[in-house]
Amino acid sequence: MGRYLLRRLNLFIATSLVLIAILFFATRLFPAELNYALSGIALPTSEQQLQIQHDFALDKSTLRQFFAYSAERLSGNFGISVTSQRPVSGELLGVLPASFELAFVAGLLALIVGVPLGVISALSRSKSLQKLIMAVTLTGYSIPVFWLGLLLSLWFGVQLGWLPISGQINLLYQIPKVTGFMLLDTLLFDGTYKWAAFIDALQHIIMPACTLAVLPFTVVVRITRTAMISVMNQTYIRAAEARGLSNTSIILKHALPNALIPLLKHLGLMLGPFASYAIVVEVIFSWPGIGAWLVSGIYQRDYTVIQGGIFAVALVIIFFSILIEVLYTAANPVSRKDMYGTN
Amino acid sequence: MGRTKLYLDDDIPSHGKRIWRLFAAKPQALAGLWGVVLLLLLAMFGDYIAPYAAEYQDQAALLMPPSWSNQGDVSHFLGTDDLGRDIFSRLLHGAQYTFGVAFSVVLTALIVGVVIGSISGMMRGLKSSILGHLLDALLSIPSLLMAILVVAVTGPGLENVFWAVGISLTPQFVRSIHQTVHDELQKEYVTAASLDGANALQIFWYVIMPNVWETVIIQTTLAMSAAILDIAALGFLNLGAQAPMPEWGAMVLQGLDNFLTSPWTVTIPGVAILLSVLSVNLVGDGLRSALAPMRN
Amino acid sequence: MPLLDVRNLTIELDTPQGPAKALERVSLTINAGEMHGLIGESGSGRSLLARAILGIHDPSWKITADRLMWDGKNLMDMPRQERRSLMGDEISMIFQDPSGSFNPTYTVGHQLLEAIPKGNKWTFWRHTREKKLLAQKWLHKVGIKNPRKVFYSYPWELSEGECQKVMIAMALAKQPRLLIADEPTASMEPSTQAQIYRLLTQLNQLQNVTVLLISHELDTLSNWCNRMTVLYCGQVMESGPTAELMSQPNHPYTKALLDNMPDYSTNVRHKKLMPTLPGSVPALRHLPIGCRLGPRCPEARRQCVKQPMLSHYKDRYFACHFPYQDEVDDDDTLT
Numbered sequence: 001m002g003r004y005l006l007r008r009l010n011l012f013i014a015t016s017l018v019l020i021a022i023l024f025f026a027t028r029l030f031p032a033e034l035n036y037a038l039s040g041i042a043l044p045t046s047e048q049q050l051q052i053q054h055d056f057a058l059d060k061s062t063l064r065q066f067f068a069y070s071a072e073r074l075s076g077n078f079g080i081s082v083t084s085q086r087p088v089s090g091e092l093l094g095v096l097p098a099s100f101e102l103a104f105v106a107g108l109l110a111l112i113v114g115v116p117l118g119v120i121s122a123l124s125r126s127k128s129l130q131k132l133i134m135a136v137t138l139t140g141y142s143i144p145v146f147w148l149g150l151l152l153s154l155w156f157g158v159q160l161g162w163l164p165i166s167g168q169i170n171l172l173y174q175i176p177k178v179t180g181f182m183l184l185d186t187l188l189f190d191g192t193y194k195w196a197a198f199i200d201a202l203q204h205i206i207m208p209a210c211t212l213a214v215l216p217f218t219v220v221v222r223i224t225r226t227a228m229i230s231v232m233n234q235t236y237i238r239a240a241e242a243r244g245l246s247n248t249s250i251i252l253k254h255a256l257p258n259a260l261i262p263l264l265k266h267l268g269l270m271l272g273p274f275a276s277y278a279i280v281v282e283v284i285f286s287w288p289g290i291g292a293w294l295v296s297g298i299y300q301r302d303y304t305v306i307q308g309g310i311f312a313v314a315l316v317i318i319f320f321s322i323l324i325e326v327l328y329t330a331a332n333p334v335s336r337k338d339m340y341g342t343n
Numbered sequence: 344m345g346r347t348k349l350y351l352d353d354d355i356p357s358h359g360k361r362i363w364r365l366f367a368a369k370p371q372a373l374a375g376l377w378g379v380v381l382l383l384l385l386a387m388f389g390d391y392i393a394p395y396a397a398e399y400q401d402q403a404a405l406l407m408p409p410s411w412s413n414q415g416d417v418s419h420f421l422g423t424d425d426l427g428r429d430i431f432s433r434l435l436h437g438a439q440y441t442f443g444v445a446f447s448v449v450l451t452a453l454i455v456g457v458v459i460g461s462i463s464g465m466m467r468g469l470k471s472s473i474l475g476h477l478l479d480a481l482l483s484i485p486s487l488l489m490a491i492l493v494v495a496v497t498g499p500g501l502e503n504v505f506w507a508v509g510i511s512l513t514p515q516f517v518r519s520i521h522q523t524v525h526d527e528l529q530k531e532y533v534t535a536a537s538l539d540g541a542n543a544l545q546i547f548w549y550v551i552m553p554n555v556w557e558t559v560i561i562q563t564t565l566a567m568s569a570a571i572l573d574i575a576a577l578g579f580l581n582l583g584a585q586a587p588m589p590e591w592g593a594m595v596l597q598g599l600d601n602f603l604t605s606p607w608t609v610t611i612p613g614v615a616i617l618l619s620v621l622s623v624n625l626v627g628d629g630l631r632s633a634l635a636p637m638r639n
Numbered sequence: 640m641p642l643l644d645v646r647n648l649t650i651e652l653d654t655p656q657g658p659a660k661a662l663e664r665v666s667l668t669i670n671a672g673e674m675h676g677l678i679g680e681s682g683s684g685r686s687l688l689a690r691a692i693l694g695i696h697d698p699s700w701k702i703t704a705d706r707l708m709w710d711g712k713n714l715m716d717m718p719r720q721e722r723r724s725l726m727g728d729e730i731s732m733i734f735q736d737p738s739g740s741f742n743p744t745y746t747v748g749h750q751l752l753e754a755i756p757k758g759n760k761w762t763f764w765r766h767t768r769e770k771k772l773l774a775q776k777w778l779h780k781v782g783i784k785n786p787r788k789v790f791y792s793y794p795w796e797l798s799e800g801e802c803q804k805v806m807i808a809m810a811l812a813k814q815p816r817l818l819i820a821d822e823p824t825a826s827m828e829p830s831t832q833a834q835i836y837r838l839l840t841q842l843n844q845l846q847n848v849t850v851l852l853i854s855h856e857l858d859t860l861s862n863w864c865n866r867m868t869v870l871y872c873g874q875v876m877e878s879g880p881t882a883e884l885m886s887q888p889n890h891p892y893t894k895a896l897l898d899n900m901p902d903y904s905t906n907v908r909h910k911k912l913m914p915t916l917p918g919s920v921p922a923l924r925h926l927p928i929g930c931r932l933g934p935r936c937p938e939a940r941r942q943c944v945k946q947p948m949l950s951h952y953k954d955r956y957f958a959c960h961f962p963y964q965d966e967v968d969d970d971d972t973l974t
Binding site: 276 | 482496581602
């Protein structure tokens with residue numbers, strides 16, 4: 001197991017290096033002065049100029065520049081943002097939790113609703129129910145997310161007036177930042193309007209989370225369904241039936257754990273599209289997360305923000321996909337069998 | 344040997360025929376296929392059948408609702424936008440941008456992906472693993488972020504969207520083809536063929552490739568729906584097709600100012616995107632279930 | 640009263656070419672304490688029969704039977720859940736593919752514990768421990784050398800033979816009255832095969848477990864079973880005590896099976912054709928009407944397009960219009 005983890009760590013480092021290399025070469029292609037693209041300082045004083053030259057080894061060979069670039073970025077120096085004139089790393093830490101909060105709620109929503117629905121559609125013998133679920137998931141999979149978000153905010157936000165359509169919380173509430181997760185912060189906040197603020201934050205997250213949950217939800221339903229159908233045809237399910245176990249305990253104890261393993265694998269593959277959708281959703285609902293920040297960065301031609309944002313998002317995705325792979329191996333005893341062979 | 348036949352032989356259909364039969368047995372898959380064919384025709388000939396030019400502004404009919412509404416008029420079938428441009432005509436003109444560009448991106452990515460993927464799949468050892476890491480890194484950058492990176496380098500525009508979406512799709516093709524070729528290479532029938540004296544090229548083309556096409560087809564339909572959605576999303580974020588262009592995602596953005604008063608300027612282009620992605624997905628779904636019995 | 644009494648069981652499957660009768664009017668009688676062999680080629684519906692008896696069939700199968708009695712209780716009228724728990728308590732089954740019959744995500748011990756009936760004789764805090772000890776005792780009983788290690792292993796860490804032994808232990812832990820063994824030795828080396836068969840015989844003799852042994856090998860079955868039933872293509876051909884069946888088959892199919900057994904005692908000419916029936920087993924969508932052996936039977940005549948009823952003489956049963964039997968004719972003249 002130790003060697004396996006070490007190899008995954010290796011993979012993480014190698015992939016991150018490739019990512020940095022891609023950003024490094026993209027930086028040199030930006031239609032701007034290299035100094036400016038690297039540091040974000042538009043009119044540097046001569047001292048700053050020298051500092052940048054030194055930090056990024058601009059007078060050395062390309063390889064040395066690459067190492068200097070990686071060292072600077074990995075140590076957290078992303079330069080300053082042109083628009084706000086503040087360090088990019090600080091801003092990044094400010095916007096990341098909001099994105100995580102949204103992604104977490106949406107993912108949880110998709111799993112909680114999607115897994116049971118997938119199981120039901122796999123076990124149900126009613127053809128019309130199966131067709132209905134398949135039609136709904138296929139439509140959900142095909143729907144353009146920005147359009148769905150707009151429609152939802154028109155119906156529920158404007159015409160019905162049930163839910164707020166932008167932001168993370170009503171600006172009337174002054175909530176000190178502790179964790180960055182608004183739902184947690186309102187709970188931790190000790191003031192007179194604690195519960196009112198929590199409910200307000202909850203109302204704000206419902207629409208963006210539902211919009212974002214549509215894609216993972218459809219994928220979860222379909223994967224769970226296929227996996228469940230194939231598991232229910234296995235001999236060990238027949239054997240469990242022959243042992244006289246009840247249907248419920250067969251499904252919960254024997255079928256479901258085996259069906260969830262392929263689901264885990266697909267969740268890892270879904271991270272990329274999920275992140276793309278999250279960016280769009282954040283823009284539509286003005287969610288103060290990394291996606292909205294990044295898109296406003298590109299409107300301003302804020303090259304340091306673009307680099308920092310892409311680096312952070314891609315790194316998070318690499319990290320989670322490797323984490324999911326490790327979890328997959330841990331949850332699936334059969335995959336450990338192959339490990340004995342290769343190690 | 345004058346033996347009487349005891350049992351009537353079923354005629355055994357060829358591989359392609361069998362897939363087609365299974366595919367055609369599903370009405371929704373056939374409907375999807377018709378939709379895709381229609382969209383392809385529109386992408387090619389949309390300019391010629393559209394009743395108005397894309398930029399033609401009818402000053403007498405600003406923000407006219409669709410024809411089925413009381414204020415609507417059949418001369419503007421799906422209504423007009425805030426500049427008096429006919430939405431139906433713009434949709435027809437836009438098919439070549441949204442669907443046509445998506446189609447050509449996927450085709451390009453497919454060709455590049457098949458070439459790189461099959462070469463790397465046939466390779467073993469270090470070279471293959473270096474390529475694997477490179478692809479992992481490229482795959483971990485979501486398509487939208489890749490597009491943002493490309494747009495940051497080249498500036499917004501539909502041509503850049505072509506590159507952006509292409510760069511994010513190609514690794515997926517390379518990866519899935521690499522994986523399939525690699526898996527097939529481990530199987531016994533490949534060993535049998537190489538024991539028969541087939542060289543690497545023969546093994547690749549006659550032994551492995553027939554088993555890879557199915558993966559390629561399925562991957563293509565998946566990529567197609569992703570490409571349409573990405574192009575539309577980039578148009579909506581104003582990073583792709585720019586303002587007067589009748590690209591469907593950009594049309595949604597252009598209608599956004601009048602969303603509250605005249606929602607059809609947003610909903611109708613959205614429905615067009617939804618229907619085109621849906622028909623691609625229906626075809627993909629039908630193909631997948633038609634190919635499934637063959638793969639098991 | 641027989642332990643299991645099946646009369647005219649028919650199973651219809653839905654195939655793409657329309658419904659097909661995979662089993663047609665199969666009758667099977669098993670008495671308590673016997674070791675009953677069910678022989679048939681692959682595809683003759685042996686496993687279907689076993690699954691239909693246990694009630695673990697696919698919901699899409701259409702099953703009809705004149706009688707399906709287990710120890711005097713009619714199984715056809717029973718609700719699915721009640722039937723399953725009764726079957727779980729009183730009948731156990733061993734499957735063809737032992738390693739596939741274990742859930743790969745749990746250890747075999749975990750699954751073995753599920754099979755052990757809830758005993759009330761232990762106080763609850765010692766319950767788990769006692770249960771584990773009991774499970775390991777069963778593992779030891781079926782001839783596993785290090786029960787503790789096997790208990791905590793995953794199914795894929797064990798060999799096929801070990802898996803099959805655990806499967807048998809699991810079947811026995813319920814202390815069933817009938818054990819259905821469906822090809823228990825498929826894909827195993829001969830030494831392991833012999834071990835498994837010996838184990839089954841021991842159980843039959845020492846614990847008085849009735850065994851229904853399903854196989855396609857006539858010589859192994861004839862070694863281990865008291866009675867045999869011959870199945871061809873979903874129809875029962877013949878049934879009777881092993882010794883009589885072997886020495887004097889009534890049915891042309893049984894005779895053909897016996898003739899097909901390679902005989903090494905006499906000198907066989909080089910490259911001599913082995914005796915076989917002409918043709919091959921018909922596919923499910925091309926089943927002939929009447930007696931399904933008809934097109935291949937050396938004795939077939941016009942009447943064979945009607946399915947023969949199962950007739951019996953003493954304790955032998957056969958379904959043939961033109962059986963091989965001399966004494967029966969004599970008896971007829973006497974009566």
